[in-house]
Amino acid sequence: MGSPCELICEARKRADALELSALVAAEAWRIEDKFSRYLDDNIVARINSAAGRPVDVDEETAALLDFAVTLYDLSERRFDITSGVLRRIWRFDGGDQVPSRQSVEDMLSLVGWHRVDWRRPELQMPGGMEIDLGGIGKEYAVDRCAALLREQGGSPCLINFGGDLVATEPPLRRRRWKAAVEGDEPDVPNRIIDLKIGALATSGDARRFLLKDGVRYSHILDPRTGWPVPDAPRSITIAADTCVQAGMISTLGMLKGAQAENFLSTQGVVFWCRR
Amino acid sequence: MKRTVGIAAVTTLLCAGCSSMGVEPWERDILAKDEMQLTTDEIEAATDDHIYFSKEASSGGRGFGGGGCGCN
Amino acid sequence: MTRSDNRSISVTLAAATCSLLGGGIPAPVDAQEEPAWDFNTSLLYYGEDDDRVKDYSVSAIARRMFVDDRFLTIGLTVDVLTGATPNGAIKQDVPQTFTRPSGDGAYTVAAGELPLDDTFKDTRAAFTVSWQQPVGETSLINIGASASREYDYTHIGLNAKFARDFNRRNTTLSAGIALSMDSLDPVGGAPTPLTPMLDVGDKSNRRGDEDKDVLDIVVGVTQVVSRNLIVQANYSYSNSDGYLTDPYKVLSLVDSTTGDTLPRVPAPGAEGPSHQFLFENRPDDRTKHSIYGQAKYYMNGKVLDASYRFMTDDWEIDSHTVDLRYRIPFGADRYFEPHLRFYTQTEAEFYMLSISDSQPLPSFASADYRLGDFDAITLGIKYGWKTRNDNEMSVRVEGYRQTGSIPGNQIIGNQATRDNYPDLNAIIVQLGYRF
Numbered sequence: 001m002g003s004p005c006e007l008i009c010e011a012r013k014r015a016d017a018l019e020l021s022a023l024v025a026a027e028a029w030r031i032e033d034k035f036s037r038y039l040d041d042n043i044v045a046r047i048n049s050a051a052g053r054p055v056d057v058d059e060e061t062a063a064l065l066d067f068a069v070t071l072y073d074l075s076e077r078r079f080d081i082t083s084g085v086l087r088r089i090w091r092f093d094g095g096d097q098v099p100s101r102q103s104v105e106d107m108l109s110l111v112g113w114h115r116v117d118w119r120r121p122e123l124q125m126p127g128g129m130e131i132d133l134g135g136i137g138k139e140y141a142v143d144r145c146a147a148l149l150r151e152q153g154g155s156p157c158l159i160n161f162g163g164d165l166v167a168t169e170p171p172l173r174r175r176r177w178k179a180a181v182e183g184d185e186p187d188v189p190n191r192i193i194d195l196k197i198g199a200l201a202t203s204g205d206a207r208r209f210l211l212k213d214g215v216r217y218s219h220i221l222d223p224r225t226g227w228p229v230p231d232a233p234r235s236i237t238i239a240a241d242t243c244v245q246a247g248m249i250s251t252l253g254m255l256k257g258a259q260a261e262n263f264l265s266t267q268g269v270v271f272w273c274r275r
Numbered sequence: 276m277k278r279t280v281g282i283a284a285v286t287t288l289l290c291a292g293c294s295s296m297g298v299e300p301w302e303r304d305i306l307a308k309d310e311m312q313l314t315t316d317e318i319e320a321a322t323d324d325h326i327y328f329s330k331e332a333s334s335g336g337r338g339f340g341g342g343g344c345g346c347n
Numbered sequence: 348m349t350r351s352d353n354r355s356i357s358v359t360l361a362a363a364t365c366s367l368l369g370g371g372i373p374a375p376v377d378a379q380e381e382p383a384w385d386f387n388t389s390l391l392y393y394g395e396d397d398d399r400v401k402d403y404s405v406s407a408i409a410r411r412m413f414v415d416d417r418f419l420t421i422g423l424t425v426d427v428l429t430g431a432t433p434n435g436a437i438k439q440d441v442p443q444t445f446t447r448p449s450g451d452g453a454y455t456v457a458a459g460e461l462p463l464d465d466t467f468k469d470t471r472a473a474f475t476v477s478w479q480q481p482v483g484e485t486s487l488i489n490i491g492a493s494a495s496r497e498y499d500y501t502h503i504g505l506n507a508k509f510a511r512d513f514n515r516r517n518t519t520l521s522a523g524i525a526l527s528m529d530s531l532d533p534v535g536g537a538p539t540p541l542t543p544m545l546d547v548g549d550k551s552n553r554r555g556d557e558d559k560d561v562l563d564i565v566v567g568v569t570q571v572v573s574r575n576l577i578v579q580a581n582y583s584y585s586n587s588d589g590y591l592t593d594p595y596k597v598l599s600l601v602d603s604t605t606g607d608t609l610p611r612v613p614a615p616g617a618e619g620p621s622h623q624f625l626f627e628n629r630p631d632d633r634t635k636h637s638i639y640g641q642a643k644y645y646m647n648g649k650v651l652d653a654s655y656r657f658m659t660d661d662w663e664i665d666s667h668t669v670d671l672r673y674r675i676p677f678g679a680d681r682y683f684e685p686h687l688r689f690y691t692q693t694e695a696e697f698y699m700l701s702i703s704d705s706q707p708l709p710s711f712a713s714a715d716y717r718l719g720d721f722d723a724i725t726l727g728i729k730y731g732w733k734t735r736n737d738n739e740m741s742v743r744v745e746g747y748r749q750t751g752s753i754p755g756n757q758i759i760g761n762q763a764t765r766d767n768y769p770d771l772n773a774i775i776v777q778l779g780y781r782f
Contacts, residue, residue, distance in 0.1 A: 066367070067366070174308075191380060193378055194378065241376050242368065296514075302574050318389045322389070322404075327690070331690060332660075332662075333635075335639075
């Protein structure tokens with residue numbers, strides 16, 4: 001998942017806490033192994049190397065693909081899991097290497113969910129295209145782990161996978177769980193959020209951006225153009241009932257660029273937007 | 276004067292033994308609780324300091340001398 | 348997209364999430380930004396028995412937190428004092444009349460009663476402000492100012508403290524300094540020390556106002572001993588310089604054989620003291636040294652807070668204070684905390700019950716019971732709970748009792764037949780609310 005993942009647990013006994021951590025770690029690894037684009041023998045690898053042939057997917061993958069379609073429609077095609085290939089030409093490392101117009105044009109021919117034939121449970125897409133579930137995977141993993149913890153019952157827990165959080169219950173030993181949100185500098189908190197129960201997700205560019213000729217390019221790319229969304233906020237934090245909802249609303253907000261705040265204020269969620 | 280030197284010596288000895296004691300940062304859960312702070316309620320501490328400063332001949336100890344009133 | 352379209356996004360998303368995750372609907376989220384302000388407020392009643400001092404007080408401390416552990420603290424306290432306080436004269440078997448501190452009236456005390464001056468109905472307001480911020484990775488600095496005002500006393504002060512952590516933050520060394528500049532404007536003017544209390548309207552031995560400066564220095568070390576135990580030790584130095592006398596207190600001038608207060612007759616047509624009283628006098632310098640130690644120990648949810656303080660000064664007063672608090676939680680939201688405090692002090696070098704007419708007039712003399720030899724005990728209990736909206740309330744009730752004694756060699760003649768030391772019994776009730 002590309003980030004440190006931790007579980008904070010208020011359990012009566014050390015053994016209980018270790019048991020719950022094992023449960024969460026196992027589920028996190030399972031999802032990582034199944035959906036990571038870096039492995040070459042999982043369902044995502046089979047889909048991405050199918051070279052135009054149809055692939056049958058399992059129930060869980062099908063559910064994620066259906067969800068991705070909903071987001072594709074809700075975002076007016078700005079959220080697109082086929083846009084991952086653009087990372088080949090965009091490297092957001094804080095430097096100033098911006099790709100040429102031509103290379104972006106060329107890469108766009110491999111981007112676009114409209115080119116994909118998805119008829120559950122069969123997925124068929126042109127050779128050279130790839131799907132990347134990185135935009136949903138982490139939040140999905142957090143919510144799955146939270147569900148497992150709730151089933152076990154008993155101990156209030158806080159799951160934190162690289163800034164995507166769920167508190168399964170209010171903590172016992174203090175008033176609220178506290179989450180610090182980064183500001184402009186990595187590791188320097190800008191805001192403290194008191195979380196009693198529920199999910200918190202943040203989209204931001206503290207670490208991934210390009211800076212050329214005084215223009216800052218956020219890592220949120222618009223798949224319709226191949227270029228970063230102009231005027232995207234620096235960071236959006238959303239509090240919602242589930243991590244998936246929080247993550248998706250914050251992503252949708254970033255994709256709205258200059259209209260982020262207007263959009264977020266109509267969603268009925270608590271949000272913090274920083275420019 | 277002797278008394279003062281004695282007091283200073285006791286304080287120094289207390290400090291000398293301190294350098295290797297303690298806990299790791301991840302063992303500070305109990306110490307972080309509100310009820311384990313050295314002053315749990317500022318107003319209660321200030322109230323007591325003020326009452327005892329007004330009715331007795333001693334003051335302070337934990338912090339500054341209290342006072343600032345015409346009571347003693 | 349229109350507004351209504353925007354709204355339907357979250358609804359659609361919620362439904363889609365439900366399909367994706369399956370299973371039950373989790374509880375609605377509860378998250379908010381940490382409030383920038385923190386408040387601690389209280390109402391206090393302090394009441395001594397036998398018509399003595401009563402104090403009603405309202406306090407509030409507001410703290411504004413800024414990112415990175417910086418904060419501003421503002422405090423305000425208002426006290427309303429009523430009731431009477433011993434004026435330093437001893438009991439007699441006959442009524443005694445005294446001139447009021449203002450010099451504009453007189454009051455009489457019944458035979459056998461402890462002379463109390465009830466002139467004081469005073470309102471006091473005190474204000475504090477301080478700023479704290481980290482310095483580098485391991486230190487912090489705190490600077491503050493304070494001011495207070497009552498009808499005859501004004502205080503302004505500055506203070507600063509620096510603290511540094513060592514040893515993976517297990518050890519903290521701190522040093523602080525405070526300066527006070529106070530001025531007194533006693534009702535009627537400060538009396539010339541050791542001169543007699545005069546008739547009503549006669550202000551010939553009264554002077555104007557006075558000042559006092561106080562310097563306090565505290566150095567300390569805080570040490571984490573184990574996961575459950577933290578201790579602190581401090582050394583304090585305090586020096587007061589200026590007018591340290593109580594302008595309203597007197598001593599009875601007594602016959603060297605009978606120990607009875609010498610009578611006096613006011614001037615014809617005037618009201619005035621029925622006996623001879625001399626205004627007290629204290630040195631204009633006082634240096635105090637204290638050492639203080641505290642430990643907080645956590646045992647399975649309960650917390651024991653124990654502290655000891657030893658004070659010694661150049662007025663020959665030594666004192667010991669032992670303070671114990673034991674917090675017992677009940678469930679996650681409530682606690683009881685019994686409290687016990689022992690205090691004992693020895694008398695000031697110039698403390699005396701009365702002045703004998705056969706001895707030469709001493710340079711310094713005071714019969715103020717607060718400088719005498721006494722023991723005190725406080726016994727109290729506090730109950731605290733979390734309110735419905737997650738704030739904290741508490742109430743505490745305490746009883747304070749002071750019992751003193753006069754050394755045998757200071758008792759003269761008939762004084763032995765009376766209970767001379769004005770023992771003190773007080774009740775403290777305080778209500779606190781933090782939000």
